Every structure is written in C-alpha cells, then in structure tokens.
Amino acid sequence: MELEVDLGGIFLHNGTYDYDTDYTYEDELESRGAAAVLIPLLFSIVLAFGVLGHTLVMVFLGLKRQSWSISDIFVLHLGLTDVILLITQPFWAAQTALRLGWCCGVFWCRINGALFNISFYCGMLQLLCIAGERYLNIIRSVQLFTQKKPWLTHIVCLVIWLVSILLSIPDWVSMLYIQEKNMDGENLCSCFANIYRSKWQIPARVIHHVTFLLPVILLTIFFYYILKQIQDSAKACERLRSMKLILVLALVFFLCWTPYNISLIIDTWKSRSKTYVPGKMTLLATLALACVHACLRPLIYFGLCEKFREKTLAAAKCGLEDLNGDLWDLGVGSENMPDQSSNPEEMKQINSMGQQSDKV
Structure with a gap:
C-alpha cells in the first residue's frame, strides 16, 4: 500500500503577500477606543467655531473694503x-x-493632503x-508697506501663496502614487499614513521640516531684537502693546503645529x-x-x-456701525515708526529748540 501525499497546494502557490496592502491592522482599528469619538468631536467643534468666527471677520472686511489698511489685507x-x-476638517473627522x-x-485623499500642506x-x-516687516520698521527704520501702495501688500501675499503651492509640489507628486491597490474595498485604511509612501517621501518631508524649523529660528531672532529694542525705549508699555497681537498669533500657531511636526x-x-508601521492614531491626534x-x-x-x-458687540446689539479705521492693532504698515514721537508738534518743537541752541 502506497501513501500518496499531495503537496501541490503548498508548493504550487508562488504568489506574494503584501502586508502593506492586504493586512488591515485589525488590532489598531479595534484599539481606537475613545479617540474614534473624541477626535471627530474636536474636528466638529473646530469647524463650527471656525466657520462662525471667520464669517464675522470676512463680513467686517467686506463692509470696509473701500478703506482697507495694510493690516486688513494681511x-x-x-x-x-x-x-x-x-x-479639510470633515474628511479627517470621517477617517x-x-x-x-x-x-x-x-x-x-490627494486634494485633502494638498490643501492641508498649502495652509x-x-x-x-x-x-x-x-514679523519681518515689524523688524525692519522698528530695528532698521525701513517702511516696507505703506498705505499709499496697498498693491505691494497684495503682490507680496500672492507671492506667498505661489511659494506655498510650489513648496507643496513634492506632496502633490507623492500623492499621485496613491493607487487603487492601497484600497481595501472602497476604503483607504488611512489616507494620512499612505500620502508619503513613495520615492518622494524624503524630499516632501525635508521641505516640510525645513519650512517649519527655519521660520521658527527667524521669528525667534526677529522677536528677540524687537522686544529688546522696545524694552530699552521710553514708551516700552505702549510699544509692547502694539506688538502684542503678532506675538500671540505666532505663539498660538507654534503651540498648535509643533506637536504635529515633532510626530512627523x-x-x-x-x-x-x-518593517516600520506608521502610528496612524498618533499622527491623526x-x-x-x-x-x-x-x-x-x-x-x-x-x-x-x-x-x-x-464693533462685534455693537453689531450683536443694534446693527453694524461705521467700520472705518484699523480694527486689528496689527501695526503693519503704520506710518509712524515706534522710534518716532507719536506727536508731530513735539518733534517740531524739539527740532526748533535744537536749532536755536546751535545758533547760540
């Protein structure tokens, strides 16, 4: 009696198993826990308050568009x-x-990632x-933006948008490598985790990291010299008040974006x-x-x-009032530099007294 063993089912199967595409990381999907509820809730709150707040800001800007200041443009x-x-909020929340x-x-997935990086x-x-304009104005006494040339401010802002789009090109190219093979049924396991899985991963990440770290260094230098100059001036409190908004805007920006950049x-x-598997929930958090x-x-x-x-409280109570003037106290494009006297008459008197003393 001969014993026949059929091994064809083992040795004839020569296919490969792609763990990146075929394995859905069930343990990670099941371990989401409270994050699957709290993170979408956070996205929803941000979306609600963001739409309400920015609608109010845009309405005010629209109503005073005939008298925009440099601060209004920024x-x-x-x-x-x-x-x-x-x-991008609803898409991240759904994921x-x-x-x-x-x-x-x-x-x-490609569009969402591109918009996120451009922003x-x-x-x-x-x-x-x-911050650079404030540095030039206060430290170097250079008036970069003036109310007489608002078009220059618009051009600078448009150039910033163009540079941002150019910086995101590696991200766009990298996202073109996301193909249907990365999809489980009709669902990407994680759009965010798969965005950089291509040969463009390193260039895209390097640009992102440099674009974060270099401005941090430059902003630190700008603010250090500005605050030092303000502290040594005779009107330190008044001038510090004019810098308060940009300082807070920069600080809040870095507090929000630094954890994400560190995790990246x-x-x-x-x-x-x-063999590295990206921590999707950490990146999403x-x-x-x-x-x-x-x-x-x-x-x-x-x-x-x-x-x-x-103006906001007045609008809530009895309708919109006159919106002329600077609403933001951003200080950009201010005609009077901080080192100059805010009272022109005082400057004339000081100059005339100096000329009389020279004649004597």
Missing part, C-alpha cells in the same frame, strides 16, 4: 489660510470615526512676513526601516491639534483687538 489672507484648513478609515476615495506653508510664511519628524526618522488653530484666530482678535471687539 488679516484677509491669514483668514483664507484658516478657511482652507477648515475645508477617524469610521472603522475602515478613509472612505472618500483616492482623489479626495500650513502659507500661514507660516505670512506670519514670518509680518519622528515618523520620518523611523520610516527608514522597512497631533493633526487634530494642528487643525484647532483654524478656529483660534478670530477668538484672538476678539480678545486682544479692542476695536474689533467693540
């Missing part, structure tokens, strides 16, 4: 970066809440531009290993904190800008 473009970030992850298809680059560069740096470092920034700027304006707060 507030407009800063608001647009937040609006773009708000657009976190649904058990299978991303459900909007490859196309919207980050543009917001960072605009804050750097405002760690992910970039660890992704060199072929820090991404959610970064997105909180999209609703904070109107709240900062309301808390620190006295004129904006007064």
